[in-house]
Amino acid sequence: RILDLQDPALLTDRAYVAGEWIEAASGRSIPVSDPFDGAVLAHVPDLGPETVRTAIDKAYEVQKDWAKRPAKERAAVLRRWYDLIVTHSDDLALILTSEQGKPLAEAKAEILSNAAYLEWFAEEAKRIYGDVIPSARSDQRIVVLKQPVGVCAAITPWNFPNGMITRKVGPALAAGCTMVLKPAAQTPLSALALAVLAERAGVPKGAFSVVTGAAEPIGREFCHNPKVAKITFTGSTKVGRWLMKEAADGIKRLSLELGGNAPFIVFDDADLDAAVEGAMISKFRNAGQTCVCANRIYVQAGVVEAFTQKLSAKVKELKLGRGTEAGVVMGPLIDDRAVAKMEEHVADALSHGGTLVLGGQRSSLGSTFFEPTVITGVTQAMKVAKEETFAPLAPIISFRDEAEVIAMANDTEFGLASYFYAKELGRVWRVAEALESGMVGVNTGLLANEAAPFGGIKQSGLGREGSKYGIEGFLETKYLCLTGM
Numbered sequence: 001r002i003l004d005l006q007d008p009a010l011l012t013d014r015a016y017v018a019g020e021w022i023e024a025a026s027g028r029s030i031p032v033s034d035p036f037d038g039a040v041l042a043h044v045p046d047l048g049p050e051t052v053r054t055a056i057d058k059a060y061e062v063q064k065d066w067a068k069r070p071a072k073e074r075a076a077v078l079r080r081w082y083d084l085i086v087t088h089s090d091d092l093a094l095i096l097t098s099e100q101g102k103p104l105a106e107a108k109a110e111i112l113s114n115a116a117y118l119e120w121f122a123e124e125a126k127r128i129y130g131d132v133i134p135s136a137r138s139d140q141r142i143v144v145l146k147q148p149v150g151v152c153a154a155i156t157p158w159n160f161p162n163g164m165i166t167r168k169v170g171p172a173l174a175a176g177c178t179m180v181l182k183p184a185a186q187t188p189l190s191a192l193a194l195a196v197l198a199e200r201a202g203v204p205k206g207a208f209s210v211v212t213g214a215a216e217p218i219g220r221e222f223c224h225n226p227k228v229a230k231i232t233f234t235g236s237t238k239v240g241r242w243l244m245k246e247a248a249d250g251i252k253r254l255s256l257e258l259g260g261n262a263p264f265i266v267f268d269d270a271d272l273d274a275a276v277e278g279a280m281i282s283k284f285r286n287a288g289q290t291c292v293c294a295n296r297i298y299v300q301a302g303v304v305e306a307f308t309q310k311l312s313a314k315v316k317e318l319k320l321g322r323g324t325e326a327g328v329v330m331g332p333l334i335d336d337r338a339v340a341k342m343e344e345h346v347a348d349a350l351s352h353g354g355t356l357v358l359g360g361q362r363s364s365l366g367s368t369f370f371e372p373t374v375i376t377g378v379t380q381a382m383k384v385a386k387e388e389t390f391a392p393l394a395p396i397i398s399f400r401d402e403a404e405v406i407a408m409a410n411d412t413e414f415g416l417a418s419y420f421y422a423k424e425l426g427r428v429w430r431v432a433e434a435l436e437s438g439m440v441g442v443n444t445g446l447l448a449n450e451a452a453p454f455g456g457i458k459q460s461g462l463g464r465e466g467s468k469y470g471i472e473g474f475l476e477t478k479y480l481c482l483t484g485m
């Protein structure tokens with residue numbers, strides 16, 4: 001399909017390796033399709049490990065020079081890249097929606113809110129401070145330098161095809177690192193469009209490469225290539241675990257942003273309308289396909305009926321369809337497998353005593369659509385409470401008191417995001433401190449922004465993205481011990 005772009009050069013079917021736009025030496029390619037109807041949009045190169053090695057070699061070669069440039073200069077390049085993304089955000093949104101499915105307005109919001117990480121880290125580049133520490137000895141001075149880790153390899157998922165890239169490459173380039181990126185096979189076109197703009201912004205040849213191809217061989221090359229110092233990954237806990245094992249031989253630095261199983265808790269003193277609004281955003285944004293989506297909705301017994309009614313009324317209004325169509329607020333799921341998982345979770349909940357309030361079946365819009373669904377009477381034993389559904393399913397679990405809901409909320413190996421709605425100040429502090437997650441939304445269903453540290457604890461990952469903490473993972477600490485004075 002031909003996309004109606006203002007700047008057609010943003011849509012490319014070549015990979016960007018070591019500053020060149022290339023096809024695969026083997027001639028092999030991978031199709032990219034629209035999840036709405038399966039229409040093929042493009043074929044991107046299926047690169048082998050030898051080409052990935054070329055990208056890593058070049059990233060290694062240019063890194064020293066990039067790191068030596070004054071921070072002000074690196075900042076200016078990042079800032080230009082940010083400006084170009086903003087200027088071209090409509091085209092980038094159309095590319096994103098076409099390969100991923102989310103509504104255009106949501107695609108544009110993803111692009112702008114995550115381009116903000118480039119803007120932020122352009123500013124942070126100039127504020128990478130070392131330290132001078134008073135020594136225990138009078139003839140000694142202790143100086144701490146912050147230096148870039150070196151070549152970074154990034155692997156990103158399909159649910160935020162644009163945003164997961166800028167939040168990784170922004171701090172990397174700001175710190176003086178270079179990066180080779182492998183985008184998700186489903187959504188490489190957004191990554192390549194970003195590379196077109198990076199080149200225009202003046203990112204040096206080879207400082208940022210985008211390699212497309214089979215995940216495992218590329219991942220293996222990233223993990224075993226001695227020139228790669230760090231791997232930064234967003235995706236499933238399963239793949240994160242695999243990368244950690246593979247990268248162990250080379251003791252590579254790792255940042256992992258993995259799966260979640262976010263509890264969303266509504267206490268009886270909450271503003272119910274605000275809680276419903278927060279639940280809608282947290283649960284149904286991107287058709288439920290975000291790692292911080294509310295996965296389990298806990299509502300205190302006294303308000304569970306009122307909350308369910310209000311939520312269901314809002315869910316009923318959701319307009320499903322093609323992401324480019326006006327008024328559509330929920331697109332398709334990424335593929336048939338995602339629909340099958342939702343179907344499995346719905347069937348499991350209903351067969352174990354859950355009550356269907358709304359939805360519950362596939363939609364007539366096509367094989368990648370499932371009706372947004374609300375189920376009550378859910379228990380901790382059901383699949384919906386244990387696994388990340390990653391789809392528009394809102395399971396409602398009733399609870400009696402604070403202690404019970406905290407125990408249930410923490411009963412998971414994941415610890416990415418949590419949310420709760422309450423007014424009483426003592427409760428707000430108690431619950432915020434007790435929830436085992438890297439991020440807690442208090443009276444809000446939306447957490448991420450460039451000024452805040454995004455990331456998880458437990459098996460949801462390592463490291464943080466965004467904020468002053470987000471650059472730490474791209475820096476090494478070097479201690480100079482000066483004596484002889």
Ligand code: ADP
Nearest residue numbers: 155156157183184185215216219234235236239
């Ligand atoms: P999801 O279920 O969201 O697709 P994955 O963890 O499978 O999550 O995918 C996230 C990213 O990890 C994608 O870019 C995918 O291609 C990549 N990936 C999947 N398997 C591997 C692997 N063995 N090595 C490296 N990358 C992988």
